[in-house]
Amino acid sequence: MKAIWEVAGSGAASTKDVAERLSIAPPSVTNMFVRLQEMGLVEYERYRGASLTRRGREEALRLIRRHRLIETFLLEHLGYSWREVHEEAERLEHAVSDGFTGRLAEFLGHPDQDPHGDPIPAADGSLAPDDSFPLSEATAGQRVRISKVGDDPSTLDYLGDHGLVPGRLLSVREVRDLDGVVTVEDEDGESHALGAPLAGAVFVRGE
Amino acid sequence: MKAIWEVAGSGAASTKDVAERLSIAPPSVTNMFVRLQEMGLVEYERYRGASLTRRGREEALRLIRRHRLIETFLLEHLGYSWREVHEEAERLEHAVSDGFTGRLAEFLGHPDQDPHGDPIPAADGSLAPDDSFPLSEATAGQRVRISKVGDDPSTLDYLGDHGLVPGRLLSVREVRDLDGVVTVEDEDGESHALGAPLAGAVFVRGE
DNA sequence: CCCGATTATTAGCCTTACCTAATTTACTGA
């Protein structure tokens, strides 16, 4: 469910994309699509991918809520680094109950976003709309705030080391079409030139 | 592994006892014994039960360590009650990495016993020897400190409600052979008469 | 010392969640 949401949002997720996200073989995904449809969590048509039903979306958002709350806890209270946190949270989210999730939210002070800057769905399944866009789509001169960063570990490490973390305010100096390099200046006057892959992994909101 | 340890310590655990502890059918246990033996975690002889090898014991103690650290966290930081905590910890302990365990121990200040009063094995697998005994084996006039209480939920609730928790100092007033009732007085001068089942579930150490 | 009760094992089956290999469908560009 979570993989479908992450891969396709409310649209239809392809077998291949889901298989890649989960690192499993495509036939296993087809199989799962059929079963999820029987359970009423997914709308599925052969050769056309699967999309979430209302119930399916709720289920996915509950999982994502768990995941992000757990990540927040691991990062803020157990001293995990960004590169370690994802894997641990992935395993934990399948083992914890709703009761645990609620108490953890309480413990953390009901945060509405995780340390990546991703919004944490509310217990009722509602999710703040996301108006952020990748830095690669910014325009020169714009002032933006980092809202989240991609979750690839080495990307995360690099950005973290350079202070490019959610909440940071940036001025966009140049967006060069030729090679996709985006140059930004941070609050300390430090300037960063980010290649296309990095610029695409830094999500921002206009200020 | 954990079930074998809990049921038999370093002795041999019977198929039946383990099956009961895990609420599964005996044949499943026989099956598992065979596989654990192939893995070198258990010494097993048909019709004679299984006992842990050195590696098996280490493995079991690592799990118990996890379990007790998780329980401690749930009770002390997430506001779980004794009756809820066991089930949640049981599921979590299988999802958590050694890294998590270490950081959680750190977060909790490296406690050496859980809130039940059970010792928490050290990371290297060593476990403090347990010199406690059930209240039913105390003698009148003895002063004892509660070291742990049985983990049956309703027992736990009753004892908790009456302030009979680990750490509490008690004076043994009477141990009546006739019906097994043990009468104790707590630090506040409050007197408690505990029937055989309760007296057997309260473990104490001489002061 | 042996017989019946208790405990354990074997045999055979099920479901879940994966896999690979072979086949089918859909898509795209000449």
Added chain:
DNA sequence: TCAGTAAATTAGGTAAGGCTAATAATCGGG
């Protein structure tokens, strides 16, 4: 439009971890 390729599905298999029913071993009392 149609052929080649990419994606998806079907077919059939494996291992883990359960189950029940039937059989076998052990043990304790008369």
